[in-house]
Amino acid sequence: MSGIGLNGSLYVGLSGLQAAQASISVAGQNLTNQSNSASSRQIVVISSGTSINVAGTNLGTGVTVTGIENTRSNYLDTLVQQSNSSLGYANTVNTYMSSVQNSLSESLSSSQVDASSSQTGLEAASTDFFNAWTSLAADPTSQVAQDAVANAGLTFANTANTVENQILSVKSSVYSQASDEVTTANQLITQIADLNSQIQRAEAGTTVDAQGLTLNQATTLRDQREALVEQLSTIVNITVTNNPQNSAMVDITLTDSPTTTLVSGTVGGGGSNNLTGVQTYKLASNTYDPTGSLTISAETSGGTTVNFTPTGGDLGGLVYLDNDVIGAQTTMPPTGTPTTLLDQFNNYVYQVVTAVNGLTNTGQGSDGTAGDDFFHIGTDANGVNQVTVEDPYNITSSSYNSGAIPAAAAGAGSADATIANAIAALNTSTTSAANVSKYASVVSGIGFTTSAAQTNYTNQALLSTQVSNQRASYSGISTNEETTDLITFQQAYQASAHFISVLQQLYNSLVNMGT
Numbered sequence: 276m277s278g279i280g281l282n283g284s285l286y287v288g289l290s291g292l293q294a295a296q297a298s299i300s301v302a303g304q305n306l307t308n309q310s311n312s313a314s315s316r317q318i319v320v321i322s323s324g325t326s327i328n329v330a331g332t333n334l335g336t337g338v339t340v341t342g343i344e345n346t347r348s349n350y351l352d353t354l355v356q357q358s359n360s361s362l363g364y365a366n367t368v369n370t371y372m373s374s375v376q377n378s379l380s381e382s383l384s385s386s387q388v389d390a391s392s393s394q395t396g397l398e399a400a401s402t403d404f405f406n407a408w409t410s411l412a413a414d415p416t417s418q419v420a421q422d423a424v425a426n427a428g429l430t431f432a433n434t435a436n437t438v439e440n441q442i443l444s445v446k447s448s449v450y451s452q453a454s455d456e457v458t459t460a461n462q463l464i465t466q467i468a469d470l471n472s473q474i475q476r477a478e479a480g481t482t483v484d485a486q487g488l489t490l491n492q493a494t495t496l497r498d499q500r501e502a503l504v505e506q507l508s509t510i511v512n513i514t515v516t517n518n519p520q521n522s523a524m525v526d527i528t529l530t531d532s533p534t535t536t537l538v539s540g541t542v543g544g545g546g547s548n549n550l551t552g553v554q555t556y557k558l559a560s561n562t563y564d565p566t567g568s569l570t571i572s573a574e575t576s577g578g579t580t581v582n583f584t585p586t587g588g589d590l591g592g593l594v595y596l597d598n599d600v601i602g603a604q605t606t607m608p609p610t611g612t613p614t615t616l617l618d619q620f621n622n623y624v625y626q627v628v629t630a631v632n633g634l635t636n637t638g639q640g641s642d643g644t645a646g647d648d649f650f651h652i653g654t655d656a657n658g659v660n661q662v663t664v665e666d667p668y669n670i671t672s673s674s675y676n677s678g679a680i681p682a683a684a685a686g687a688g689s690a691d692a693t694i695a696n697a698i699a700a701l702n703t704s705t706t707s708a709a710n711v712s713k714y715a716s717v718v719s720g721i722g723f724t725t726s727a728a729q730t731n732y733t734n735q736a737l738l739s740t741q742v743s744n745q746r747a748s749y750s751g752i753s754t755n756e757e758t759t760d761l762i763t764f765q766q767a768y769q770a771s772a773h774f775i776s777v778l779q780q781l782y783n784s785l786v787n788m789g790t
Contacts, residue, residue: 283336285778287324290337291771294321297340298764305757314498315750316346345494351746352501356508356515358742360530360587362735363509367592369732371449372725375600375616378441380434381718397620398718400434401627401711403427405702411682412695416641421677425670428649432662435624439604439660442617443565446601450563453571453593456510457558460590463507464527464556468543470500471524475541478523493523500525511558512587513537531583531591535573558590565604565659569597600724607652607660619717621660626708628652628662630701638681638694646681646694 298319308314320343324336381396407427411420477493504527507513512530518540519526527538536556537543543556559580561570571590572582585591602615607625609618628650638646648665655661663669667676683691701709 285775287335287337288771288775288778290324290339291774292768294319294338294340295764295768295771299761299768301343302757302760302764306754309754309757317343317494318346320344343494345497346750347501348746348749351749353515354742355746356505356513358739359505359508360512362739363588364592365728365732365735367589368596369728371445371596372600372728374445374448375442376721376725378445379438379718379721380441395434397434397438398711398714400431401714402702404431405699405711408695409699411680412692412699415682415692415695416689418677421680422670424680425664425668425675425677428664428668429670431627432650432664435662439620442601442620443604443659446565446597447563449593449597449601450560450569453560453569453590456589456593457560457571460507460510461557463503464537464543467500467503467507467525467527468538468541470496470503471518471538472541474500474523475521508588510588511585511590529573529583531586533581533583535575535581535583537573565657567603569594604659616717616721623714623717624662625652626713630707630709631698634694634697635681637685639683639685640676640679640681641683641689642676642678644676644679645685
């Protein structure tokens with residue numbers, strides 16, 4: 276004890292008590308947060324006190340608690356963020372592909388159209404329509420057969436309108452969710468920028484706890500910020516870096532081109548910032564337009580708006596669904612090669628309508644009435660394509676005339692079935708664009724896309740779980756580990772207390788020797 280004396284030895288014992296007490300407190304905090312998935316394990320950082328050289332021997336002066344740190348790995352955090360983005364994309368696509376498939380009102384078995392169990396889809400309506408013409412060809416003057424054609428034609432038209440509106444309803448839902456996701460993203464961006472500010476202030480100076488220990492109190496704030504960053508990564512692809520002016524803060528940019536800033540230090544989200552008072556860095560989506568495409572944009576610090584195509588996260592999935600799967604509602608016929616669902620759907624309806632009209636125009640009814648267009652394609656009050664049955668073939672109209680349905684060629688007589696046979700043949704000819712098999716392939720394509728989306732989601736969910744488990748093994752909180760640490764720190768505390776008790780006894784002995 277001669278080197279640092281009894282007083283110095285007391286300080287050594289006191290530093291041990293304080294270090295053990297801080298460690299017990301942090302271990303208890305870890306146990307409290309064990310069920311909080313946003314929390315990482317915290318550890319007390321302890322360093323040796325300054326050594327004193329006495330007669331050539333370095334004597335220790337105890338330990339110092341220099342702070343509390345999170346056991347985080349930037350590499351693993353980045354993997355989780357990237358995994359979240361992929362999973363958000365896969366989940367959104369998987370969820371909405373089921374809705375897209377259901378909007379067609381077709382039953383699928385192993386991704387193949389099953390017409391026999393589909394009573395409300397266009398595939399069944401088309402088949403029934405062509406079959407009705409086959410029956411009429413067998414008996415061109417039969418009013419029952421003529422009424423059957425009229426009924427089947429009306430069902431085809433109504434089904435085409437219904438299915439298109441169902442597809443557009445899914446498209447509208449995609450826009451609605453995109454708006455909600457953008458709102459959530461902007462809130463997260465604002466909160467992350469605010470936490471940057473809080474962490475900066477917390478770590479700018481010293482913070483002293485009840486025991487007089489200088490500790491870093493921003494660990495919980497850092498956990499909160501990382502949780503928000505990971506929520507944001509589920510919505511859109513992001514890249515996270517340290518702020519060049521202050522490493523306590525993070526900057527966030529869009530990973531997808533153009534790499535627009537979302538958070539820069541204490542600024543982000545488009546709201547008034549506590550420090551700068553400016554409005555910058557926010558996302559936006561366009562309003563619903565059945566004839567348009569979903570667009571996501573970002574506003575830069577100068578107020579300039581730039582469009583970008585997200586390739587990950589919920590927004591990436593929504594943009595893919597709207598732009599690449601569903602498409603835009605266009606006036607028939609669609610231009611170019613139809614690739615999206617709406618284009619392919621409208622193209623098939625257009626092919627049926629034009630092929631049938633081209634034949635009925637050249638025929639005549641059993642009562643000698645000259646043939647005319649059977650169908651008409653227009654738009655409703657909202658600008659959406661609308662198929663109707665023309666008079667006098669519309670069975671619900673007061674102008675309906677069953678004898679006018681043109682089964683015969685013009686001038687060929689009432690017993691002729693040239694036109695009826697030709698229309699029926701549209702569904703048997705392999706070269707006919709009106710063949711039901713053409714539409715069946717469209718529905719099958721949606722079935723395959725839906726199946727692929729389900730597989731991708733399953734794989735991404737498994738990968739996400741693996742990445743989360745990998746990070747949890749590094750920075751997660753283990754009840755067994757913390758309980759063991761509590762016992763160890765408690766024993767260390769007791770040892771330091773016993774050391775101080777021995778010093779107290781020495782003090783007492785010295786005092787008694789002087790009396």
